[in-house]
Amino acid sequence: MQENENKRLARRWFEEVINQGKVELIDELTDAGYVEHELTVPDLPKGKEGLRALIELYRSAFPDVKTTVEDILAEGDRTVVRTRWQGTHKGEFQGLQPTGKKFDAQSIDILRWRNGKTVEHWGVTDQLAMMQQLGIVPTQ
Numbered sequence: 001m002q003e004n005e006n007k008r009l010a011r012r013w014f015e016e017v018i019n020q021g022k023v024e025l026i027d028e029l030t031d032a033g034y035v036e037h038e039l040t041v042p043d044l045p046k047g048k049e050g051l052r053a054l055i056e057l058y059r060s061a062f063p064d065v066k067t068t069v070e071d072i073l074a075e076g077d078r079t080v081v082r083t084r085w086q087g088t089h090k091g092e093f094q095g096l097q098p099t100g101k102k103f104d105a106q107s108i109d110i111l112r113w114r115n116g117k118t119v120e121h122w123g124v125t126d127q128l129a130m131m132q133q134l135g136i137v138p139t140q
Contacts, residue, residue, distance in 0.1 A: 003074035006113045010079045013111070013118070014067045021059050023052050031117040038109075038123035041094060061098075062087030067107075079111045085125070089134050096136060105130040 013029055016022045030048050041057060044050040058065055065087035073080045085107055089099045107125040111118045131137040 002077070002113075003079075005116070006074045006077070006079045006111070007072050009113065009116065009118070010072060010074075010081050010111055011069055014069055014081070014083060017055060018058075018065065018067045021055075023055055026052050026055075029117060031114060031119040033119060034117075035120045037121060038125075057093070061089060061091040061093035062103075063090055064088050077113050079113065081109045081111070083107045083109065085130075096134075099134050099136070101134045103130045103133040105133070 009029060012025075017025050017029065026048055030051060032048070034047050034051065036046070036050060040050075040054055044053050065085065068084045068086075069081055070084055071080075071082040083106070084104065086102065086104045088102045089096075091098055105126045106129075107123060109121060109123040112120040128137065132139045
């Protein structure tokens with residue numbers, strides 16, 4: 001049953017925190033000792049504050065960002081989620097001025113849960129495809 005609850009929480013994370021921008025839920029869904037293992041934006045704070053800042057950064061740069069959970073697997077305290085991220089580059093992103101272009105990229109995330117809260121995250125996002133679609137990196 002723990003696996004089903006962890007899947008439910010992971011879906012809630014992507015739907016409510018990412019898609020709806022409810023960053024206030026980070027405190028409810030994330031452990032105080034949260035550790036981020038994915039290489040993301042440099043110079044973000046550690047823990048929940050860094051997570052909050054990262055989500056706000058993405059939602060500012062891509063205000064229409066939407067994640068779709070395409071696969072979700074759970075075993076024990078870990079949940080693996082394959083998602084599709086889509087959005088339009090309408091705000092500054094890591095020093096890059098808005099391009100107005102859309103992107104569609106895949107991501108794989110592993111979340112570790114304890115007492116209904118995520119305590120660790122590992123992830124890989126196809127940022128090269130994203131940057132190519134935004135016209136920031138050439139395709140050839």
